[in-house]
Amino acid sequence: MTPPPGEIPSEVAAAWARRRPPPGDPVDPARGSPTPPSPGNPVGAQHGSPTPPSPGNPVGAQRGSPTPATPATPHPTPTALALGDPAPHLPRALAQTGYAVTRWHRHLTRGQLCAPWPPSGPFGEVWVRMPRSALEAAMLLHAAAARVADGARIYLYGATNEGIRSAARHFPEGTEPPVTLHIKRRCRVLAATRHAPPPRPDGLDSWELRAPLDWGSGPRDWTFYPGVFACGRLDSATALLIDCLPALPAGARLLDFGAGTGIIAAAALERGAPGAEAVLLERDAIALVAASRNLPGATLVLGRGVATVPGPFDLIVSNPPIHAGSAQSLATVEKLVHEAATVLAPGGRLLIVAQRRLPIPRILERTYPLMNTIADRDSFRVWEAGRRTR
Numbered sequence: 302m303t304p305p306p307g308e309i310p311s312e313v314a315a316a317w318a319r320r321r322p323p324p325g326d327p328v329d330p331a332r333g334s335p336t337p338p339s340p341g342n343p344v345g346a347q348h349g350s351p352t353p354p355s356p357g358n359p360v361g362a363q364r365g366s367p368t369p370a371t372p373a374t375p376h377p378t379p380t381a382l383a384l385g386d387p388a389p390h391l392p393r394a395l396a397q398t399g400y401a402v403t404r405w406h407r408h409l410t411r412g413q414l415c416a417p418w419p420p421s422g423p424f425g426e427v428w429v430r431m432p433r434s435a436l437e438a439a440m441l442l443h444a445a446a447a448r449v450a451d452g453a454r455i456y457l458y459g460a461t462n463e464g465i466r467s468a469a470r471h472f473p474e475g476t477e478p479p480v481t482l483h484i485k486r487r488c489r490v491l492a493a494t495r496h497a498p499p500p501r502p503d504g505l506d507s508w509e510l511r512a513p514l515d516w517g518s519g520p521r522d523w524t525f526y527p528g529v530f531a532c533g534r535l536d537s538a539t540a541l542l543i544d545c546l547p548a549l550p551a552g553a554r555l556l557d558f559g560a561g562t563g564i565i566a567a568a569a570l571e572r573g574a575p576g577a578e579a580v581l582l583e584r585d586a587i588a589l590v591a592a593s594r595n596l597p598g599a600t601l602v603l604g605r606g607v608a609t610v611p612g613p614f615d616l617i618v619s620n621p622p623i624h625a626g627s628a629q630s631l632a633t634v635e636k637l638v639h640e641a642a643t644v645l646a647p648g649g650r651l652l653i654v655a656q657r658r659l660p661i662p663r664i665l666e667r668t669y670p671l672m673n674t675i676a677d678r679d680s681f682r683v684w685e686a687g688r689r690t691r
Contacts, residue, residue, distance in 0.1 A: 313488040
């Protein structure tokens, strides 16, 4: 069965990892190998093995009584950290070859640790899945280098169309120039050896970005981090949705689905009466850290579905993700539309912005008797939906 395109780099990296000598293998040069043949040791025997034959010892016997064999000291289980790979192929291959594997992802993903920053370790090696953002690649490689000792390896793997061919520039100071270990199926596996700690302090705060943002009421300083949606700017779709926001009455509850750094929710609170409440639902733990800086009073929820957030809400807004990896997918939109109906207050509304070419009206009509287009600009539209009040 052919995997989705986004999983191919993980499969390629897994195939290479399986071909490595397993941890503790006697021919693994990193963990010791049999003593090579030499004039005094013609068979390459280990110390403690029978003495080679000689004129005074024709059968190679030990002098005196036999020496009991010394049990081999077991090697500790090697550890590996996998960063940012939602696919299971590489972690599974590492586990099958004897590694204790820890998986971390900034996005809430089944079977992985989701947190704003990777666990501190230390680890024997770190594998980084090439992200879409160059600055995020630099951030993850920096974190990887902070989690291994000098002499340990950091791996980066990804596809040609993800920028892996020019990714050597993202490795931090303190690592040797990376080498290409494997090329297959338009993917590459790179590796670099650490020889000194990376230059930046280890932590997400070292990567905080600030940029002015203006949605029509004047510029304000906004916090971003590498890899968040629309990093450092106000995207056209979000700007259009902000133009359509109603004024929230006092005491109203707002849910921002896929809230990112909190731009839509901040604009809605700014336009509404004092006392409105904002709940920000987001699956990116790093984006929620930015949102906490931008909207200190908001309720932040790390999650994937509206049904996990207690309602009711007077307004639900979203510029929803329409991709799963590099492939287009409306599964998130369909789930949002279905679950939003269960938490909308009587008379409440759902506002969605997306590209006009997408079949959003058809998805909305399955659940909501009231639906119409309220804005159309460039290649985006805003749709409003709700239920009839009794």
